Every structure is written in C-alpha cells, then in structure tokens.
Amino acid sequence: MNFSHNRIYKFFAFCTSFSYRHAPWVLLIALLFTVASAVYTARNLGMNTDTTNMLSEHLPFRINSVRYDKAFPQDSDILLLVLSAPTPEQVYSAADRLATLLRKDNKNFSSVYAPGVEDFFGRNGLLYEDIPQLERITDHLAEAQPLIAQISHDPTLYSFVKLLTRAVDELNNGQHLELGPVFKGVGETLDTRLAGKSRPLSWQTLFRGDPAKNSYQEIIIVKPRPDYSELLPGQKPILAVRAAAEEAGLTDEGPIQLRITGDVALADDELKSSLDGMEIAGVVTFIMVGGVLYSAMHTVGMTLAVLICLVTGLILTAAFATIAIGQLNVISIAFAVLYIGLGADFAIHFLLRFREMLDGGQFMNDAVYRAGGEAGVALAACTVANALGFYAFIPTSYSGVAELGIISGTGMLISLVVTFIVGPALLRYLSGKPMLESNGRKTLGKVLGFSLRWQKLTHISAGLLLLLAIVLWPQIRFDYNLLNMQDPKGEAVKTFRELLASPEHSPWYAVVLADDRKEIQPLKEKLAQLPEVSKVVSIFDFVPQDQETKLAIIEEMSLIMGPGLSMTKPAVHEYSVLQQRQALTGLDAALDRFIVQQPDAPVSASAQKLRDSVRSLLGRLETAGNNENTALLHSLEGDLLSTLPVALQRLYNLIEAAPFNEQELPESVSSRWHSHTGEYLMAIYPSANIGDDESLRRFVRSIQQVAPQATGMPVISLEAGDAVIGAFVQAFSLALVGVVVALLIMLRSIKYTVLVLIPLLLSSIFTGVFTVLLDIPFNFANIIALPLLLGLGIDSSLHMVHRSMDNKVENEVLIHTSTARAIFYSALTALVDFASLMFSSHKGTASMGTLLTVGLAFTLICTLIILPSLLRKPVQRAAA
Incomplete structure (x- = not known):
C-alpha cells in the first residue's frame, strides 16, 4: 500500500514543511494563542463538585431522589x-x-x-420509654432522693463522702439500697483521677439505673x-x-x-485525599516523564519539544472546555489525565519517525516532510478512532462522563493539530544532532523479538490466559460502596463507619414517601415484615402510646423529687484537707465492715473495688504535700459533683411532661417527617450491615418490591452504580461500533480491522481478570481509567497494523521500527504518569492507578508481543 500520493499524506507533509520553514511566525502565533487561552481559562473555567446532578434526572431513581430532596x-x-x-x-x-x-x-x-x-x-423524653423502664427509673429515684436532697444543700466532697458512709452503714444494717452502680461509678472516678485523668461521675445514669458506658x-x-x-x-x-x-x-x-x-x-x-500530595507528585512525575522521553529521543531538544507540545495541547483543550461547557466536574477533570496519557503519544510517534528519517541519512527538510506525511496518516487514523470512541460517551445518561467525552474527544483533535503545527516548528530549534542507534534500541528490539522466535509459545500463553479469563470473568464486580473509595483514616469516613455500626445513630437508611397519611400504616407493616428490615420509622412514632399511664408514673416521680432543688454551694461549707481525709477514712472503714460482715451480698464485689480505690486515694494523700492534696481533692470534688446540676435540671424538665398529639409536634420535628408539600416520610433501617454489595442489593431490592419509589443513600448508591455501569456499557458499545466502522473505512480491510481490535479486546479481557486476582473491583473512580485504556489500545495496535501495511518498507522487521519504539515509550510515559496514583491515600485513586498500570502493561504485551506474531505472515508476503 503506497501512501506517497495519498491526499492525507500530502496534507500532513505540507503542514509540517510549512511550519518548519516558517517556524518563528508559527511559534509566535502559537505562543500568543496559548497564553491567551491560559488567561481565559484561568478567569472563566469553573469547578462543579456537586455529584448529585451528574446522572440524568430522567432516570427513575433520580426522579425519586429529586422528589425527596424537594420535599x-x-x-x-x-x-x-x-x-x-x-x-x-x-x-x-x-x-x-x-x-x-x-x-x-x-x-x-x-x-x-x-x-x-x-x-x-x-x-x-420519658413518654418514649416503655412502662417497665419508667417504673424502674421511679424506683431508683425513690432510693436516691434522700441522697440527692442532702447533697444539694451541701454539694461538697466532704458531704458526699459522709452521706455515702451513712448509706453503707444502713446497707450493712439490712436496709435495701441499690448502691451497686454508685459504688462502681465512684470507684471508676477515683481511679481515673489518681491516674491523672478525669472521668466525671454521671448522676443521670445513677438516677435511671442504667449501666455506665465508656x-x-x-x-x-x-x-x-x-x-x-x-x-x-x-x-x-x-x-x-x-x-x-x-x-x-x-x-x-x-x-x-x-x-x-x-x-x-x-x-x-x-x-x-485524592489531591493530597499531588503537587509534589506532579513535579516528580513530570521529571520522570522527562527522563523517559529523553531515553526515547536521546536529545534534550526533542524531549523539550514533546513536553512543550503536551503543555500547549493541554492548555488549548482546557480553553475548549471553558468555551464549550464552562466548568469541570469530578469526572471531566480527568481529561487532563487522559490528555497526558494520549497527547504525548502523538508527539512521540511524529518525532521518532522524524529521527528514523534522519538516521536513515535523509536531509532535514526531506525528513520533516516524510515524517509528517507517514506519521500524519497513522496519527490521523488514530485521532479519528479515539475521537469517535470518546464522543460515544456523549449520549449516555451519565453527564459527568458525557462531558469527559466531549472534552477528551476534541482534545485528541487539538493534539493532532498541535503535533503537526507546533511540533515541526520546534524541530527548527530543538532537533539536536542526529545520533546513531543506541544500545537501548537494540535491546528493546531483542526483547520484542522473543514473540517472533517463540511464536507458538506466545500463542499458547495467550490461550491459557483466555481460559483463565473464562473461569474468572463472572467474578468481576463493581463496588457500590462509596466509602470504600475514600481514605479509611479520614475523620469523616471513620466517624461515618462508626455511625453505621450503631443501629441507634445509623445515617444509612432507605426512604419511602407517601402522599396520603392513610398509606403509611399499611406500607409500614409490609416493610417491617421484610427480613432485611429492622425497623420502620414514621411521624406516627413521635406520638407515644399509653400516654395516660406513663404520665401517671411521671407524676409519681414528680412527687418523689419534690420542688426544684438549688445547687448553690453555701460559702460557709468549706472543709479542710484533714476533715476530708477523715471522711474518706470513715468511708473506708464502713466499706470494710460491710465486706467482712456480708461477703455474699450482691454489691460486695463493687464495694470491695470502691474500698481499694479509697485506700489508694488515702495512700496518695499521705505521701503528697498539702498543696498537692488540696488540688487533688478539689479536682475529685469536681469529678464527683460537677454533673449533678445538669442531671437535676434535665430530670426536672422531664417530669414536666404533658400529653400531646401529632398536631402539637414542634415544627423542627414534624417538618422532617411531613413536608410542606404534603408528603410523609418513612425511614427504613436495615437489619444487617449493608456495607457489602450483596447485603446492600438484597436490602434495596426487597424494599423496592414493596415500595418501588424508595430512595435514600443505599438506594442511590446501588442504582447510581448500575447506571454508571450501564452508561459505560452503552458508551463502549457505541465506541466499539464507531471504531470498527472508522477502521473499515480507513483500512479498507476486514482482516486488518480485526487485527487492530484483537490487542484491544485481549488487553481488556486480561485487565478485567486481574481485577479479580488483585481483589480490586471496579468503582466510581477507577472506571474512569477505561476510556484511557481504550484510547491507548486503539492507538498502539493501529500504529502497528498501519506500519505493517506500508509495502514501501521492504524486508523490515516491524519490532525494530520507530513505531514499536514509539508505542513502547508512549506507554512507558503513561505508566510513569499514573504509577504515582497507586500510592494515593484515596483508595479510589489508588485503585485507578493500579488498574491503569495493569491495563497499560497488558496493552504493551498484546501490541508488541502478541500482535507482531499475528502480523508476521502478512509482512513476509509483502516482503516477498
């Protein structure tokens, strides 16, 4: 196939020659245009980090979600x-x-x-307790009331210890007192203070008789x-x-x-977390990319030419995004990553082809002309295929990906223009001296020659990998849990996971809206019967049952407590260190008598622990100075009595409860369950941890069978994941069709079209299988890597097939050409660019880096090892 008279060949050859001859003007215009684009972009490009509107509002779950958000x-x-x-x-x-x-x-x-x-x-609050619990609280208050009344008149450590001593003596004399929680609470408070920390005694838990929590x-x-x-x-x-x-x-x-x-x-x-350290990583990556490019070009000038083309194209693409869309979202911002990975590919192929011409003994002008023509034909085909692949994302319901497709598809066209306008102009000043073929080139050719020498082994290995793929392919999964993408050490993530583990405070529940209050109870009963559901909460649950009975018990509490107690400490009640030590010694003796006389009593164990704590305190007071003792006892007094005023005030507020109905619920409560537009909300809580995908799917699907209109975070996570998967399947299906049609038109051969697609399909299959072996499921972040792998796969295989079809290159071993080197160094540049992502604290970004690394490695293997073995016979016949 002779391209010397091809119109595309002549067009790109003319462009490169024109730019080379008029380099000063071309570079000046390009510089002005790039600077103007950069300024315009900096002033006008917005950033939209709101992810809620990135999926079409016409999707059913989005309709339900929007309705919920409005209500x-x-x-x-x-x-x-x-x-x-x-x-x-x-x-x-x-x-x-x-x-x-x-x-x-x-x-x-x-x-x-x-x-x-x-x-x-x-x-x-007490009206929401059950009746047995209210009766238990009443009993505890009745026992504690004398202690509360006396300590309220003299809220000091001395008075508290004396009262506790009398209570122990009464317990020892046969009086029934529930002192176990008091002994335990006071003992823990003493031990914590002796350890140099503070753990105040909770009077509220003592009033209620509740076990203390950490x-x-x-x-x-x-x-x-x-x-x-x-x-x-x-x-x-x-x-x-x-x-x-x-x-x-x-x-x-x-x-x-x-x-x-x-x-x-x-x-x-x-x-x-995804941006953390990106500044330093970006500088390091840029330097490493420069090193890779230098190893490919072997001149500083041509390395700079690639980098300048890359930066220029990136700025112009950002300017297009500003004009066409106006803002970036958390998905479309990945265009920069895509451009770096694919944009460098264009410049590398052109410049290495140019270097190949120079090494072949051609003059500079002829080398520029031929390199522009030959590389231009191949790169134009790659650009069309890539642009079609990216534009296929536009019709999807995932607007974030659709915008990414618009920007990246156009970015490929911009990269082509920059490569053949700015690139040749830069060669006028940055081409460097022609160099002999380096040992690196020979080594690369020898390594790649393995596939040709061991062709059967190559095919057998590929076949075995395909068999492995057939076995593991069904295990490829998508992780719907957004928390799994984030840094597990982050405060927000750690706290959210703790809340999820608490049924009382879990923020992860499904929501169902009802238009009529008559729908609530029947729907609530059906949902509550589901094994995946633990409870269903509606506005009805905020009107307690049995209010009359409960109010009668609360009235009894009120009689027990009497009028409100003042917690103002009289100034005359000040006690010396000696008096307080004597009171503590008396408590120690009372506890000791009780333990000796009633060793089998239910509270004997807690009394013994309190005695040990009191003795430890007395031991500290004997060895410390007077000032230190004063400070210690003052702190201990605060630990034991500081919470009493708050507990008493809350208690007196609670015994003022009055009957109420739904209409009397405050606006702050009712508005969260009955919207101003008339909808009623029901919150549905899971009976199991829905952090794993299977539990999440069972929970959501069971609810949707009863209430298809259900929404909430679990529903949105599952449905959004399915929508994203559907969007990518649709996009890649359209992309594959578009690429196949484009390849058939450009190559005019079914055989060569299939050869281009084989490495792309194989690398995709192998990458998918390795997500199973590496236990890295697809997620909302790393799925963005797929368009890049698609672009690189098309580029690489199309370049190889295109070069093999060039009959003018007689008796040429394909793997020793500049095309193979360009493919290798382009992929290596991308690998260096993305390898740093693997070390990100953001798990989604790290998984994207791993996926890109594995995917690019398989792209290289399929393109430079498997594909040459498939192209060997056509090349031999052409050479013959």
Whole structure:
C-alpha cells in the first residue's frame, strides 16, 4: 500500500514543511494563542463538585431522589456533628452550647437540628420509654432522693463522702439500697483521677439505673451553605463549625470530642485525599516523564519539544472546555489525565519517525516532510478512532462522563493539530544532532523479538490466559460502596463507619414517601415484615402510646423529687484537707465492715473495688504535700459533683411532661417527617450491615418490591452504580461500533480491522481478570481509567497494523521500527504518569492507578508481543 500520493499524506507533509520553514511566525502565533487561552481559562473555567446532578434526572431513581430532596431539603447535603464525652451530662451541655452558636451563623448554615437537646424531647423524653423502664427509673429515684436532697444543700466532697458512709452503714444494717452502680461509678472516678485523668461521675445514669458506658454521643444535623464554585465546597462551613466549637470550649485535648462527617464532609475529605500530595507528585512525575522521553529521543531538544507540545495541547483543550461547557466536574477533570496519557503519544510517534528519517541519512527538510506525511496518516487514523470512541460517551445518561467525552474527544483533535503545527516548528530549534542507534534500541528490539522466535509459545500463553479469563470473568464486580473509595483514616469516613455500626445513630437508611397519611400504616407493616428490615420509622412514632399511664408514673416521680432543688454551694461549707481525709477514712472503714460482715451480698464485689480505690486515694494523700492534696481533692470534688446540676435540671424538665398529639409536634420535628408539600416520610433501617454489595442489593431490592419509589443513600448508591455501569456499557458499545466502522473505512480491510481490535479486546479481557486476582473491583473512580485504556489500545495496535501495511518498507522487521519504539515509550510515559496514583491515600485513586498500570502493561504485551506474531505472515508476503 503506497501512501506517497495519498491526499492525507500530502496534507500532513505540507503542514509540517510549512511550519518548519516558517517556524518563528508559527511559534509566535502559537505562543500568543496559548497564553491567551491560559488567561481565559484561568478567569472563566469553573469547578462543579456537586455529584448529585451528574446522572440524568430522567432516570427513575433520580426522579425519586429529586422528589425527596424537594420535599425534605434539610436531609440532603448535610454535616453530621458527632460529639462524644465520658458522661451524658457533658455531651448534652456541649451539644446545647454548640447548637446555640451555630444557629446564630446564618451565613454558613441554613438550619441546625439537635434532637438530643431540643426542648420538646427535653420535656417529653420519658413518654418514649416503655412502662417497665419508667417504673424502674421511679424506683431508683425513690432510693436516691434522700441522697440527692442532702447533697444539694451541701454539694461538697466532704458531704458526699459522709452521706455515702451513712448509706453503707444502713446497707450493712439490712436496709435495701441499690448502691451497686454508685459504688462502681465512684470507684471508676477515683481511679481515673489518681491516674491523672478525669472521668466525671454521671448522676443521670445513677438516677435511671442504667449501666455506665465508656462514651456517650449527641448528634447535631447541620444544613450548610456549600459553595460549589470552590474546589472544596464545604470548607467554609466546616471551618465555621470548628470555630464555634472552640468558642464553646471544645478542644482536641478536652474530654469532649467533636468529629464531623456527613455528605458534605465526606465529599470534601474525598477530594482532599485524592489531591493530597499531588503537587509534589506532579513535579516528580513530570521529571520522570522527562527522563523517559529523553531515553526515547536521546536529545534534550526533542524531549523539550514533546513536553512543550503536551503543555500547549493541554492548555488549548482546557480553553475548549471553558468555551464549550464552562466548568469541570469530578469526572471531566480527568481529561487532563487522559490528555497526558494520549497527547504525548502523538508527539512521540511524529518525532521518532522524524529521527528514523534522519538516521536513515535523509536531509532535514526531506525528513520533516516524510515524517509528517507517514506519521500524519497513522496519527490521523488514530485521532479519528479515539475521537469517535470518546464522543460515544456523549449520549449516555451519565453527564459527568458525557462531558469527559466531549472534552477528551476534541482534545485528541487539538493534539493532532498541535503535533503537526507546533511540533515541526520546534524541530527548527530543538532537533539536536542526529545520533546513531543506541544500545537501548537494540535491546528493546531483542526483547520484542522473543514473540517472533517463540511464536507458538506466545500463542499458547495467550490461550491459557483466555481460559483463565473464562473461569474468572463472572467474578468481576463493581463496588457500590462509596466509602470504600475514600481514605479509611479520614475523620469523616471513620466517624461515618462508626455511625453505621450503631443501629441507634445509623445515617444509612432507605426512604419511602407517601402522599396520603392513610398509606403509611399499611406500607409500614409490609416493610417491617421484610427480613432485611429492622425497623420502620414514621411521624406516627413521635406520638407515644399509653400516654395516660406513663404520665401517671411521671407524676409519681414528680412527687418523689419534690420542688426544684438549688445547687448553690453555701460559702460557709468549706472543709479542710484533714476533715476530708477523715471522711474518706470513715468511708473506708464502713466499706470494710460491710465486706467482712456480708461477703455474699450482691454489691460486695463493687464495694470491695470502691474500698481499694479509697485506700489508694488515702495512700496518695499521705505521701503528697498539702498543696498537692488540696488540688487533688478539689479536682475529685469536681469529678464527683460537677454533673449533678445538669442531671437535676434535665430530670426536672422531664417530669414536666404533658400529653400531646401529632398536631402539637414542634415544627423542627414534624417538618422532617411531613413536608410542606404534603408528603410523609418513612425511614427504613436495615437489619444487617449493608456495607457489602450483596447485603446492600438484597436490602434495596426487597424494599423496592414493596415500595418501588424508595430512595435514600443505599438506594442511590446501588442504582447510581448500575447506571454508571450501564452508561459505560452503552458508551463502549457505541465506541466499539464507531471504531470498527472508522477502521473499515480507513483500512479498507476486514482482516486488518480485526487485527487492530484483537490487542484491544485481549488487553481488556486480561485487565478485567486481574481485577479479580488483585481483589480490586471496579468503582466510581477507577472506571474512569477505561476510556484511557481504550484510547491507548486503539492507538498502539493501529500504529502497528498501519506500519505493517506500508509495502514501501521492504524486508523490515516491524519490532525494530520507530513505531514499536514509539508505542513502547508512549506507554512507558503513561505508566510513569499514573504509577504515582497507586500510592494515593484515596483508595479510589489508588485503585485507578493500579488498574491503569495493569491495563497499560497488558496493552504493551498484546501490541508488541502478541500482535507482531499475528502480523508476521502478512509482512513476509509483502516482503516477498
């Protein structure tokens, strides 16, 4: 096949010669145009990190999601503020202070909902308890009331110890007192203080008779005002939360910890982790790419020429994106990655073909002309195939990928223009001296010659890999869990996973909307019967049952507690260190008598632990100085009594409960379950951990059988994953059809079209199989690598087949040509570019780096080892 008279050949040959002859003007115009594009892009290109609108609103699950967001906007794009403290009193007070401060910040937050500190639940919380629990609380209060009344009049360590001593004596005399939790709580408080830390005694747990926990939580749901024009939309609201927390007295060193998670925080953390270290990695990668290019070109000048073409094309492509779309999203921003991987390929093929002409003894002008013509024909075919492949993404329902297709497809056309306009002009000044063939070239040819010497072994190995693929192909999977893509060490991710493990606070539930309140109960009963569902919550659950009976018990509590107690400490009640030591010695003796006289009592074990703690404290007081003792006892007094005022105030609020119905629910509660447009919300919680894909799919599909309109995070994750898979299958199907048609038109041969496609298909199959062997499933991040592998696969195999069809190259061994070297160094450049991604803390980015590395390695193997063995016979016949 002779290309010397081909119109495409002549066109590119003319372009390269013209640019070479008029290099100063071409470079000046290119520089001005590039600078203008860079300035325009910097001033006008926006960034949209909102991922909710990247899938078509016409998809059924998106329709349900949009309806949910419109009906209950306070549930989407939120921050979850998780406060943790050793006692419920501490975390309650901190949540109250923080929520109050955040409500004042209308600039950064549109709503703040703190259910744990809402006045409504603060008054009516006991109505949500069951009747046996209320009776148990009443009994505990009856036993604790004398202690509470006396300590309220003299809230000091001395008074508390004396009261506890009398209680132990009464217990020893046969009085029935439930002192086990008190002994345990006081003992733990003493031990923690002696260890130099603080663990306040929780009076609330003592009032209720609840077992003490290691930590207590309150959650504040905040609706921030994110700025999606910023790279990190939630950064300002998150910083505002941190500032408010500091104002509320919450510090990293304090006992009360604040952690931030939720949609907005997770999205920001994901972007930060994916960009973390990119500046340094980018510089290192650029230097390494330069080194690879120098090993290919063997001159500094031609290496610079490739890099200049690459940067110029990247800027012009960004300018096109600015004009055509106006903004980038988290998917389309990958055009830069795609361009670096494919754009360098164009310049490398042209310049290595030029070098081959010079090494063949041709003069500079002739070398530029012939290299432009021969490389231009092959690169034009690659550009058409690549552009069609990328443009095939446009009709998909995944707008993020569709925009990526528009930008990357046009970027391939821009790269072709830059290569044959700017590239030849740069050769005028950067070509360097012709060099003899290096040992590296000979070594590469020898390595690649293996496939020709051992052709049967090559085919057998490929066949065995295909058999392995048949076995493992069904195990290829897609990971729908967005959390698995993120840095597991990030605060937002760790906190979110902890919430998922807690049925009480799990933010991962499905949602069903009902238009009529009459639909709620029948639908709720059907959903609750599903084995995959643990509970279903609706607005009906916020109106307690048996209110009259419960209010009667609460009235009894009120009578037990009597009028509100003052916690003001009288100034006259100040006790010396000696008096407090004597009180502690008396407690030690009382505990010792009880343990000796009643060793089989139910509270004997906890009494013995408290006695040991008291003796340890007395031992410390004997050895320490007076000032140190004063400080220790003062701190201990705070540990034992600081939470009592808050616990008492909450208790007195709770015994003021009154009956109410649905209409009397406060707006802050009812609006979260009954929208202003009339929809009712039902929250459906899973009975099992839905962190794995199979459990997630079972949970969502079972709900959809009863309520097809279900939405919420689990539904969106599953359906979005299916939509993304569907979009890529559609895009790659269209791309494959478009590429096949383009190849048939350009090559005018079914045989050579098949030969171009074989490496592409084989590398795709092998890459898919290795995702199973490496346990790296496809996900929302690494699936973006597929367009790049598609482009590189088409480019590489088309270059090889195109060169083999050139009958003018007589008796040429294909693997020793500049084409094989260009394919190798292009792939090596891309490998260097993407290998650093494997070490990213962002798991999605790291998996994308691994997938690209494996995929490019298989592309090289299939193109430079398997394909030459398939092309050997056609080449031999042409040579004959």
